[in-house]
Amino acid sequence: DTGVSQDPRHKITKRGQNVTFRCDPISEHNRLYWYRQTLGQGPEFLTYFQNEAQLEKSRLLSDRFSAERPKGSFSTLEIQRTEQGDSAMYLCASRADGPDGYTFGSGTRLTVV
Amino acid sequence: DQQVKQNSPSLSVQEGRISILNCDYTNSMFDYFLWYKKYPAEGPTFLISISSIKDKNEDGRFTVFLNKSAKHLSLHIVPSQPGDSAVYFCAARRTYKYIFGTGTRLKVLA
Numbered sequence: 001d002t003g004v005s006q007d008p009r010h011k012i013t014k015r016g017q018n019v020t021f022r023c024d025p026i027s028e029h030n031r032l033y034w035y036r037q038t039l040g041q042g043p044e045f046l047t048y049f050q051n052e053a054q055l056e057k058s059r060l061l062s063d064r065f066s067a068e069r070p071k072g073s074f075s076t077l078e079i080q081r082t083e084q085g086d087s088a089m090y091l092c093a094s095r096a097d098g099p100d101g102y103t104f105g106s107g108t109r110l111t112v113v
Numbered sequence: 114d115q116q117v118k119q120n121s122p123s124l125s126v127q128e129g130r131i132s133i134l135n136c137d138y139t140n141s142m143f144d145y146f147l148w149y150k151k152y153p154a155e156g157p158t159f160l161i162s163i164s165s166i167k168d169k170n171e172d173g174r175f176t177v178f179l180n181k182s183a184k185h186l187s188l189h190i191v192p193s194q195p196g197d198s199a200v201y202f203c204a205a206r207r208t209y210k211y212i213f214g215t216g217t218r219l220k221v222l223a
Contacts, residue, residue: 004156033210042117042202042213043157056210091156099164101147101204102211104156 004105006092012111013082020078021108025094032075033102034067035091036060043091049075082112116140117205119214127222132190134217136203139184143205143212148177148188151200151216160201161188193221 005024013019025032030051035043046065048056051072061067064082069075079086089109093102118137126132134148144165149157163170163177163186170177176189190197200218204211 006156031209035213040122040215042119042204042215045210045212048210050209093156099145099162099206101149101159101162103159104149106154106156109154 004092004094004103006090006105006108008108009106010109010111012113015084015112016081018078018080019082019110020076021090021092021110023075023077023092023094023105025074025092026096026103027073029094029096029103030072031095031097032069033093033095034075034077035093037089037091037107038087046077046090079110082110084112086110087112115215117203117212117214119201119203119217121217122215123218123220125220125222126193128195129192132188132193132197132219132221134188134190134201134203134219136186136188136214137184138186138205140205140207141181141184142207145206146177146179146186147204147206147211148175149202149204149213150197151202157202190219193219195221195223197221 007022032049034046037043049069064080067077089107091107092105147162148160151157179186200216204213
């Protein structure tokens, strides 16, 4: 297991299109997080899964955003009808139970033109 | 509502000297704190952590100090090396998620 994998690394899309990102966490990690980072800001929490259950969704996540984690393994984050303001780095992180911090993936950089 | 603040957006330090990065927080319910390092085009990587029941944790060249009464933590890097040049984020945990500061860009000058 080489860590948290995110795909794609980069995505350029036209405004109004739908995009989907994938995250494969570390296999023994039951907790999975999505964050968004824009220039000059720290990562901002979007949503959290424990196993397959989505336990929290930030107010930052409008109705155009949906995340899933079927079977408690990989996760997908979909953005419908993308807007220029959605341009950001989308980071996935996972961790096991206990006090340890996250392991982050390398992120998906989304550019909406 | 910025619960975790890093008030210095950037810091430059000579190689071999000490780098001190600061972080302030507002929520006394935070129970665990982390520092992450981030290079361009990569995800953040974990550096060092500290529990709220401790006031210091060391790992090699990195030491984190926690002052609960002041709601302040700091990361000391000594000696600083050019490879330490990156953006550093502090993060604080409440229940199951971490809240991040805005980051400090450290530049270590050779």
